[in-house]
Amino acid sequence: MISPRPRLDPAVAATRLAVRTLLAQALADGVVRSGDLVTVALSGGPDSLALAAATAFEAPKQDLRAGAVVVDHALQAGSEAVASRASRQAAALGLDPVTVRRVAVGPDGGPEGAAREARHAAVTDVASATGSPLVLFGHTLDDQAETVLLGLLRGSGPDALSGMPPLARRTAGPAYGRPLLGLRRHVTRQACAAAGLVPWDDPQNDDPAYARVRVRRSLLPTLERELGPGVPEALARTAEQLREDAAALDHFAEEMAEDLAEHSEAGISLSVPELLANPPALRQRLVRLAVESEFGVTLSRVQTLEVCRLVTDWSGQGPIDLPGVRATREGERVAFTAAS
């Protein structure tokens, strides 16, 4: 007698489907090709551990290889043991190669920001060294909702409120994929439990010194209690809509910049009448784009608006000194030159 096939745990099925969908998308977009290595960024936490298990299962089905990178930030006692445990779990899942990279975290941007920067540099480095064109991260819908809510509360613009894209090519290094953005965090925990995987619980994820932890532990649950369920999903939908709109505006600005901008030995300049003829959202993007493409400097909103006043509120005012760049009104153009 043939015994019935055991039913696949719904959380395991959901994580596998999410990874399958993203890998198919990456193949269709030419981000990866048959035989390529996909690298999971593994912290050992429930999200990336569930991601590692699902990727180990799904990648070979799409003729891809799966490896992992574990970053040891060396910020907490015992971090080495945490990293080596995660790497053993990855190897046991069949991921190959598995690399542990220890990093030195710099002082910039607070411990959270500095750790993230060092982590991304290490992950990119390992992926490049192993020829992997795609790195997968375990961010979930809850992470997306927290990012959007924090952005709203800080008065951020559409770029920050767009949250994290599921698949992003980058100007240099591997593309970043986030297959689990449509799943709630409890699903990854359940997927680990069903697969017999014991995740590591990062004590920093419970430290109320971090604004993100307060949003996770207190603000979002309060909003759901007061307003009803579905708040994280609603925030994630907002991010998706903003991402579409912001991508369209970026696209138009890039196309227009080619006609509007004039390059000279001293730098780059933009036509005032053309800037005036465009709505503020495009005008500001054109200014930011010109400065970023020419000098590699990203202007804040305040700085961008200050430059835009040379266009909209011109009364003979002097040049504006920005970090590394000077903006000057010259007749019917705004010129950007390197700061002396």
Ligand SMILES: Nc1ncnc2c1ncn2[C@@H]1O[C@H](COP(=O)(O)OP(=O)(O)OP(=O)(O)O)[C@@H](O)[C@H]1O
């Ligand atoms: N030390 C690390 N090494 C490699 N990748 C990491 C590390 N820390 C985080 N990541 C990656 O970045 C993603 C988001 O990081 P975040 O700090 O939000 O996750 P976490 O809570 O530490 O762990 P997880 O998301 O795996 O449960 C992780 O899902 C993982 O893919």
